[in-house]
Amino acid sequence: MKKDNRVVMIGVLLSLSLIFAYIEMILPSFLPNPAFKIGLSQIPILLTLYLLDLKSATVVSTGKVLMMSLLFGYFLTYIFFVNIAGAIFSIIFIGLSQYLKFSIPMTSLMSSLGHNLGQFLVIGYTLGWNIALFYLPVIIVFSVLFGLIIGFISQSILTKIEKRI
Amino acid sequence: MNIPKITFIKMNKKEYILIAGLLILGLLSYFFMYNIEPGAMVKIEVSQKLYGTYALNKDQEILVKDSKGVILCTSEIKDGSIRVKSSTCTDKICIKEGEISSSGQTIICLPNQVVITVINEKEQIDGVLK
Amino acid sequence: MNVKKLTLIIISSIIFLSLIYFYMNRNIVVAQTQFIMNTTIEIKLFGKNIDKQKLVKTMNRAFDIMKEVEDKSTSYVEYEGNAASLNKHRGEYYMVNQDLIEQLSTSIPFYKLTSGEFNIGLYRTVNIWKNATDKNYLPSREEALNSIGNSTPDDIIVDKFNNRVKLPEDMEIDLGGVSKGYALDKVIVFLKNSNIDIALINAGGNIITLGTPVDRDYFNIAIQDPQSINKILGTVKLNNGQAIATSGSYSRYYEINGEKYSHILSGNSGYPKHLYKSVTVITNKGIISDILSTSLFLLSIENGRKLIEKLDYPVEFLYILNDDTIIKSEGFKIEYSQDNLYKDE
Numbered sequence: 001m002k003k004d005n006r007v008v009m010i011g012v013l014l015s016l017s018l019i020f021a022y023i024e025m026i027l028p029s030f031l032p033n034p035a036f037k038i039g040l041s042q043i044p045i046l047l048t049l050y051l052l053d054l055k056s057a058t059v060v061s062t063g064k065v066l067m068m069s070l071l072f073g074y075f076l077t078y079i080f081f082v083n084i085a086g087a088i089f090s091i092i093f094i095g096l097s098q099y100l101k102f103s104i105p106m107t108s109l110m111s112s113l114g115h116n117l118g119q120f121l122v123i124g125y126t127l128g129w130n131i132a133l134f135y136l137p138v139i140i141v142f143s144v145l146f147g148l149i150i151g152f153i154s155q156s157i158l159t160k161i162e163k164r165i
Numbered sequence: 166m167n168i169p170k171i172t173f174i175k176m177n178k179k180e181y182i183l184i185a186g187l188l189i190l191g192l193l194s195y196f197f198m199y200n201i202e203p204g205a206m207v208k209i210e211v212s213q214k215l216y217g218t219y220a221l222n223k224d225q226e227i228l229v230k231d232s233k234g235v236i237l238c239t240s241e242i243k244d245g246s247i248r249v250k251s252s253t254c255t256d257k258i259c260i261k262e263g264e265i266s267s268s269g270q271t272i273i274c275l276p277n278q279v280v281i282t283v284i285n286e287k288e289q290i291d292g293v294l295k
Numbered sequence: 296m297n298v299k300k301l302t303l304i305i306i307s308s309i310i311f312l313s314l315i316y317f318y319m320n321r322n323i324v325v326a327q328t329q330f331i332m333n334t335t336i337e338i339k340l341f342g343k344n345i346d347k348q349k350l351v352k353t354m355n356r357a358f359d360i361m362k363e364v365e366d367k368s369t370s371y372v373e374y375e376g377n378a379a380s381l382n383k384h385r386g387e388y389y390m391v392n393q394d395l396i397e398q399l400s401t402s403i404p405f406y407k408l409t410s411g412e413f414n415i416g417l418y419r420t421v422n423i424w425k426n427a428t429d430k431n432y433l434p435s436r437e438e439a440l441n442s443i444g445n446s447t448p449d450d451i452i453v454d455k456f457n458n459r460v461k462l463p464e465d466m467e468i469d470l471g472g473v474s475k476g477y478a479l480d481k482v483i484v485f486l487k488n489s490n491i492d493i494a495l496i497n498a499g500g501n502i503i504t505l506g507t508p509v510d511r512d513y514f515n516i517a518i519q520d521p522q523s524i525n526k527i528l529g530t531v532k533l534n535n536g537q538a539i540a541t542s543g544s545y546s547r548y549y550e551i552n553g554e555k556y557s558h559i560l561s562g563n564s565g566y567p568k569h570l571y572k573s574v575t576v577i578t579n580k581g582i583i584s585d586i587l588s589t590s591l592f593l594l595s596i597e598n599g600r601k602l603i604e605k606l607d608y609p610v611e612f613l614y615i616l617n618d619d620t621i622i623k624s625e626g627f628k629i630e631y632s633q634d635n636l637y638k639d640e
Contacts, residue, residue, distance in 0.1 A: 035258050035273070035275075051171075078275065079275045102180060103174040103180060123275070127213055128210075137191050137193075137195040140190055144184060145308050149308070155173070162170075290515050291508070292339075292495055293527070294497075294502055294516055294517065294539055
């Protein structure tokens with residue numbers, strides 16, 4: 001793919017990711033704790049990973065956190081670091097899945113697990129481990145559930161894209 | 166636009182085992198970590214420093230400020246449970262979390278680093294001998 | 296990816312969420328308070344993965360057992376084969392219920408062990424004090440002493456095999472200091488048979504435990520300050536099967552001319568003895584804790600120690616003396632409250 005095309009694709013997917021993140025923010029949460037999210041914004045990141053490459057996915061993932069923090073005014077505050085840790089761990093876990101040749105749903109699961117684990121580590125380190133530990137079981141179970149759901153959605157989108165071309 | 170061929174890897178046995186393992190791990194930790202008992206006290210921490218402890222059986226409003234005196238949030242104790250009434254944070258998740266009353270439950274306001282935890286201050290008294 | 300798979304995912308996630316909900320709610324506690332045996336009795340049952348309705352049923356049955364024991368042991372309302380009927384049929388063999396037989400055979404030996412201080416044959420004496428309270432006069436020492444009569448609990452003939460009891464002609468019994476503890480033991484046996492692992496029964500001055508809460512290996516029991524209802528002397532940790540009982544001058548009393556007279560009467564004189572502010576006993580049987588707290592309350596500390604040595608039960612004790620000093624056995628581990636005014640010996 002040409003370099004220009006790549007940049008355009010990243011731009012489109014990043015804005016998609018931002019839109020999804022925003023939608024998720026304004027939608028009422030049906031989960032036991034409103035801090036938990038399904039992670040709709042992970043879909044464009046997964047699309048980037050499979051349509052382009054890991055490097056582009058990293059750009060979209062960290063770009064999303066950066067843009068969101070600028071849009072909603074928490075750039076370089078505590079919550080920004082929590083989120084960026086989530087994004088970085090998520091990318092590390094995606095890389096690991098690529099290396100282990102995992103399927104799309106499994107990669108998505110790993111990504112969401114990494115995302116939550118990164119946030120868990122920062123929160124545990126700064127606010128105390130017992131508070132973070134209280135959420136650990138929830139984090140694991142919800143990562144698996146929502147990671148798989150997002151993974152299957154992404155997979156079906158990718159098959160449709162593949163067929164169209 | 167040309168798009169590289171995506172190689173779809175099917176989910177295999179190894180992945181199913183991993184998923185099952187994670188779920189079992191999660192559920193097991195549920196099993197061990199939670200016991201639901203009503204709490205007696207509530208502890209408020211700001212940036213990892215204890216801001217104060219309050220009895221859950223006394224209705225009151227608590228104004229939480231940071232070390233510089235900037236108001237972070239207002240929490241309200243009513244009928245044995247605590248909630249965040251208003252907050253200066255960006256996402257307002259702490260308000261949406263609603264009321265908590267069981268020991269170990271927390272409300273975390275990440276942007277302001279406010280942690281509200283329900284505790285059994287000394288130890289729960291099971292009975293009084295008269 | 297097809298519709299089938301998606302529905303499968305949704306259904307399985309719903310199952311998982313409900314599983315989580317189930318696990319979060321699996322420790323059930325049911326508790327209720329009822330007024331039985333002249334005190335408020337609280338029964339608290341802890342259940343694991345058990346139907347709540349079942350637990351409530353068991354709890355109600357436990358209350359029924361307490362009521363049954365009350366009816367079978369009371370000296371104030373007549374039922375077939377209970378203590379009141381036995382008092383009416385004194386001087387002859389009378390068929391009584393099994394619960395009464397067991398209470399009698401446990402408590403009679405304590406008459407000798409306490410050199411006459413613990414006496415179950417004080418029904419008439421108690422009545423004199425109750426009357427005196429109503430009419431607001433102080434019974435004389437002679438009046439109290441004469442009400443006891445010449446027979447002693449040792450003269451009661453308990454025929455265990457035929458469920459018969461013969462009371463001496465000049466004695467009527469009052470099991471006030473026995474039946475509460477006995478009822479606790481009976482409820483615990485019932486709960487064990489109903490597969491309840493964890494329970495706490497609080498009968499005011501008597502508490503008995505079964506098992507311990509899920510997250511620790513003890514029950515935390517606060518002991519009320521004998522002189523102030525709103526204050527707590529301290530807390531003790533009760534392990535599985537331990538029973539605690541307290542007898543105090545100021546918890547239950549006859550009030551005559553503004554003076555408080557303890558409801559615990561000496562079996563020798565029929566008069567209250569105010570040797571201590573309160574005596575608390577921990578042992579592993581409800582009936583023993585009940586009898587022992589009363590006995591120790593009436594005995595000197597030295598004689599109390601001798602009595603404990605003669606028993607086959609592990610006993611820990613704590614006395615609060617009239618000058619606010621505390622004397623306790625080494626194994627009585629109490630954590631005093633911060634505003635506690637009493638001092639160790």
